[in-house]
Amino acid sequence: MTHLASAWSALGGDPALLPHVTVVEREGALRARLPVRQLARACVGACALAAAELGARRAGLGAVPAVRVDDGAVATAFASERHLLIDGRAPVSFAPLSRVWPTADGWVRTHANYPHHRERLLRALGVPADGASADRVASVLAERSAHEVEETVCAAGGLAVALRTPGQWAAHPQGAAAAAGAMVERERLDETPARVLPPLTDPAVLRPAAGLRVLDLTRVLAGPVATRTLALLGADVLRLDAPHLPELADQHADTGFGKRSAVLDLATGRAGFEELLAGADVVVTAYRPGALDRYGLSPEALAERRPGLVVAQLSAWGRRGPWGGRRGFDSLVQVATGVAATEGTRERPGALPAQALDHGTGYLLAGAVLRALTEQAHEGGSRVVRLALARTAAWLTRESGCAAGAAGAATGAVAAVAEGVVTTQGAPYGGPGPWLAEADSRIGRLRYARSPVAFAGGPADWARPPGPWGADPARWL
Template structure:
């Protein structure tokens, strides 16, 4: 059973049930769900993702929802809904897309940071922690808390960790510029005050201001994709929010990815997630940078932000301020723990939420080989949250077209975690009796194109839309290659 007082029991849901459940929650026309085709749905053995969690179910349902809502918006232009097909295996592969591309034949390298100091979790005085090491300043912050220099050895690192209790180290990280999670069980997570604030439905869409219905005109020759004519500002890094932007781009949106010149390039992740996007840089610590972003927002349909809750609001870009500047805007927020509760303003990432919420402990218990914690085989929370955010955005575009107004969309990694947990887990070790997908089978779903970084071979989008051609026109390029302007 998946349920308790905090976690609804959806363990008997099929993939189609999950899609219908979230679709109905969003208040969308029920008859359109019948346009979906889900090959191999609920056949875990075809997912290629060995896990106790129903990741294949989550992958197929979230990608299908994002494609179906994009087509729903397009129906306001052509008054019909096309057939949507999302095969299970292709959806599962796309949940691992950042690991499956090659650049000039070379695979991405994720061995940096603190990974050379040990496994995914590190031993403390009373348990284990996970230290996020995706950004150099997070690594530097963790070493600073431990009182270690950047040149610290593995032995020094492990020795100093043993001087800390897990919760104390997690708390110290929350008070500084780094991200650390204590490894918890479900019971320990459920006892936290923050657990009470995590919604049971992973997508929240609400109207900010009323207005007249608006359907942006389709550009000439723009009938090949559902979101042609939609302008998207994306302010994000790492995986979850960039997946949302990449998904909107696959369906034809003009996505302008705004990054900070004060943050480093993350080449191994950015090369995959930048597909379909123009890229410009603005320094929001300057008046000029903020003025330019506001100018762009006034002509945008969608404003995606994936930074810590409150960080952009502090610079004058709260959803209400954006709606005052642009009464037709859709503000989409991606966060770790939502924007409410004692952890509402905290930084967080997929691996951190997995560690702190009990998922890794439960995965290890199901695997049954005595590990303290075991990560899922892919960044499932990141990818699912990205597709959930794209779904919420497209639902808001449909509502804006039919009802008018500006909207806010909220998705959190913890909300996705809660939904995945509610689907239940495969009993014992049975979920791990699932063969991984071989390179030869993956090859069928890759496309090879020339980028500014070299020959890029990467996954095609897994959703097929009858009569349309989802995909990416723009290939990855160096950050800041484009001017901060609409085309």
């Protein structure tokens, strides 16, 4: 089974729709030892096909529109945070203490972009905050074992993982739990009647999610990519954050396209949240499994108060296994799951050419929401979909079924037809230029990557650029 067929099957899609997809291969895009390009195009293609399917239903079309997945657009979008410019300034992706460090017996990866994560890391290592230079942290880590650092920092609520090989991760209980689960968990929660979606009325642009309201309770990076995609497709996306946990401004700029951003304290603003929930069609969360349950935000509790809801949950490690309650980010998952070991050398761990676990999982998450909406229109029922970065990593490292880095050598107009997917050979990837755009916004002049989700008649860009974090009212338009 091809990557795209596998992704589409994970979303519950009809394989008969795969011939509607054309893939444009570009040599040199997302070059890696692992089949990153294949995974990336599969995630985008499955999302775009789900959008086209829902759009055809709502517009009363006789056939699903043609989907086009271009490796160049995909490669550019998967590094969107690197291509962003704000008034000509390039954002800083990682803080000084977010990196790979040598330890007494191996390597460890830390993540300290947010101030509270930095503080927890330093406290766990016994490094005073006022003397926390990279050299000081390096000297402390060099005297400790990687697994000791992992456990000590995680126990303090910080983020650190020891480098593992694919075999070591497969033998780890969390690795086994991640590999055993479905790539996309899909569940019907109740017997709510079939959803009646109003027909699309805009003849100019096919926006499958038009008129739908999405509550976005996500943070870096996969969740915001998913909701950014739903916004592209016409959804009214309102991102909610706690006022005491501000998002990093550059990250918000990259993933805030098409959305509005508001702050709401769930501990003191429950009435406001319940009012928003009453008008929502979709709720997307990206916190540790169970972290929001105390606020009544488990899928079951949400669906009980808002029947017919689609709940999408994202986590780093999955909800099963000993690490189910741990925090995590793409860079950490790469190191823990053997990806960094595979992409590196004996002297130093490597990394994927993009945060592909984040971006790929984000597009799959958006596709899962779109497919849940389509299924609701047929069968009804409140729905929950769940994805995890570690599960996507398992797909990349052990279940791809393709030679690492293979891109196909066929030439000509049509290179291959696999599982019904038409593949054509395009020019080599020469850089992101053709897939970048510019726009003015309330936060400055932006250069940004356009969305790779493309189908006939669909939107070419977002309806609005991002605004300042937390600057919008916490209400529906």
